[in-house]
Amino acid sequence: MKFGPTRENDDSWGLLPCPFCGGAVTLELAKESIDVIYGPRRWWGVVCRNTGNVGGTCCMEQVPSASKRAAVSRWNMRNGVSERLQEGEE
Numbered sequence: 001m002k003f004g005p006t007r008e009n010d011d012s013w014g015l016l017p018c019p020f021c022g023g024a025v026t027l028e029l030a031k032e033s034i035d036v037i038y039g040p041r042r043w044w045g046v047v048c049r050n051t052g053n054v055g056g057t058c059c060m061e062q063v064p065s066a067s068k069r070a071a072v073s074r075w076n077m078r079n080g081v082s083e084r085l086q087e088g089e090e
């Protein structure tokens with residue numbers, strides 16, 4: 001697995017497929033915020049946009065991370081991925 005330090009192309013991140021439907025996923029900007037210390041921050045999360053499932057759409061969303069690298073790293077470790085769907089916290 002390789003992570004290019006300055007690459008913006010999602011394809012270069014080596015994302016693993018969606019653990020729920022096996023579909024392709026994308027790294028997306030989830031939200032932006034202003035931090036008192038760090039200033040403007042961008043939050044990134046991996047999202048599954050697979051709508052070809054039997055039984056409906058997947059729409060899996062990862063809890064956002066403060067950097068692309070962190071989001072990809074967490075995704076590939078399956079960290080923070082299953083919480084929302086399985087426990088239905090919202």
Ligand SMILES: [Zn+2]
Nearest residue numbers: 018021048058
């Ligand atoms: Zn999926």
